[in-house]
Amino acid sequence: MKNLKHYLFVTVDAGGNIPPVFGLAKRLAKHGHKVSFLTEPCLESVVKANGFNFICFKKHFTRTDRKEDICKDWNASPLSQPAFDNIVFGPASIVIAETIEALKNNPADVLMVDCMMPTALIAGEYLKVPSVVVFHMPEYFPGDNRPPGVMGLLPGTSFFGKLRDKILAKVFHKTLNKYLPQINQLRKSYGLGELNNLADLILNAYLRIIQTAEKFDFPLKPAPSNVRYTGPILDDPDWVEPWENPWPENDKRPLVVVSLSSTFQNQAAVIQRCIDALAERDVRALVTLGPVMQPGQFQVSENVVVVESAPHSQVLPMADLMITHAGHGTVMRSLAHGAPLICMPMGRDQNDNAAKVAYHACGIQLGKNEKTGRIQKAVDEILNNKRFKENVAKMQKAVLAASNQDYAISELEKLANVKRALPIAF
Numbered sequence: 001m002k003n004l005k006h007y008l009f010v011t012v013d014a015g016g017n018i019p020p021v022f023g024l025a026k027r028l029a030k031h032g033h034k035v036s037f038l039t040e041p042c043l044e045s046v047v048k049a050n051g052f053n054f055i056c057f058k059k060h061f062t063r064t065d066r067k068e069d070i071c072k073d074w075n076a077s078p079l080s081q082p083a084f085d086n087i088v089f090g091p092a093s094i095v096i097a098e099t100i101e102a103l104k105n106n107p108a109d110v111l112m113v114d115c116m117m118p119t120a121l122i123a124g125e126y127l128k129v130p131s132v133v134v135f136h137m138p139e140y141f142p143g144d145n146r147p148p149g150v151m152g153l154l155p156g157t158s159f160f161g162k163l164r165d166k167i168l169a170k171v172f173h174k175t176l177n178k179y180l181p182q183i184n185q186l187r188k189s190y191g192l193g194e195l196n197n198l199a200d201l202i203l204n205a206y207l208r209i210i211q212t213a214e215k216f217d218f219p220l221k222p223a224p225s226n227v228r229y230t231g232p233i234l235d236d237p238d239w240v241e242p243w244e245n246p247w248p249e250n251d252k253r254p255l256v257v258v259s260l261s262s263t264f265q266n267q268a269a270v271i272q273r274c275i276d277a278l279a280e281r282d283v284r285a286l287v288t289l290g291p292v293m294q295p296g297q298f299q300v301s302e303n304v305v306v307v308e309s310a311p312h313s314q315v316l317p318m319a320d321l322m323i324t325h326a327g328h329g330t331v332m333r334s335l336a337h338g339a340p341l342i343c344m345p346m347g348r349d350q351n352d353n354a355a356k357v358a359y360h361a362c363g364i365q366l367g368k369n370e371k372t373g374r375i376q377k378a379v380d381e382i383l384n385n386k387r388f389k390e391n392v393a394k395m396q397k398a399v400l401a402a403s404n405q406d407y408a409i410s411e412l413e414k415l416a417n418v419k420r421a422l423p424i425a426f
Helices: 018-030 041-049 082-088 092-105 120-127 159-189 268-279 312-318 328-336 350-359 372-383 386-404 407-416
Strands: 006-010 034-039 053-056 110-114 131-135 207-210 227-229 255-259 284-288 304-307 321-324 341-343 363-365
Touching: 006 018, 006 092, 018 034, 018 110, 018 131, 018 407, 034 041, 034 092, 041 053, 092 120, 092 159, 110 120, 110 407, 120 131, 120 159, 207 407, 227 407, 255 268, 255 312, 268 284, 268 304, 268 372, 312 328, 321 328, 321 372, 328 341, 328 350, 328 386, 341 350, 341 372, 350 363, 363 372
Parallel strands: 006 034, 006 110, 034 053, 110 131, 131 207, 207 227, 255 284, 255 321, 284 304, 321 341, 341 363
Antiparallel strands: none
16 A cells, blocks of 8 residues: 655745645645645635645734735845745744644644745754755756846856856845844754855755756756756646637637736736737737736727636637746746747746746747837737747747656655654754
């Protein structure tokens, strides 16, 4: 009989992190393992609908409405990330204490920590439970051959490019380490050693699962021993509604899908400019808004249909082009269905994803404030240049191959067989 294990996930709903996290949990459950979630009240129905055990945060992460903005980062910059205060490091004392309580009341073989909640790793370290950090997008830590994330930079190849990356890496760690005294004080209260660098909290997890195609990313070389590229999870979000094609079957105009962030990033003006640009092109345009926008707030022409949601798995097989904020999930689903992209990043990991799309010549990167005419020019360039489709077809094979393997499950099952891991040595 198979040795079944218990996996406890710690997460909150920050938009694009949820489909990959729940997708991984569903795959573990499919293999017969028990899955629990320590998360917000607003996710209770989703957790229970999937047959998982629900454990509720008691403090700070107490939203009952998923539409409420938890990140508050629509005006963030590389040196100022409000999500660090609101989610990642600010509530550390609550996250650690409530994760410890959850593990004591629901003993787990492996602690699964969303990369948005890294301080939960301290709870695993304290209780000597093997802990995994799950990145739903390419990892953002710098290395010898990679600049820090968020800024949308390609790895430097010249002397000055490599020097730039080294300088920016120091700035990155200095910015992150402003939270180091707080975290070290908490570690001390649990009898754990101090960190010299806050990044070590994450870098020294037992496993760092990266849910993307390695070919899409710029992997660290040599690869850290605890890094596993497990491929993207392409599941649609749980809140997506069924969709019916509003156009007749004989309508052969190219289909352009516009899909920006499902969380608030002050994206209404960007969406309207995309609508205006497509109104003057001989295309069909489908605009999917997500939960935080309403169709009635936009002015559209006859060739544009605006809906709250539509399953990408249903829409993208018909699409000739995706215009997006470059959230990782949207990028991966577009590539998986062979659709080139126009990326208009608005923050978070989106600049990095957009830079990679452009680097692989799978689409065009624009600024979020681009005028209508520039958007039209990019649309024309992609629809009239077959090289984009050809490059996407190559990446499509890599994305689908990475997505279809069960590498994450086998690695997590191996880790679960560690009875109780030794404390991490720093």
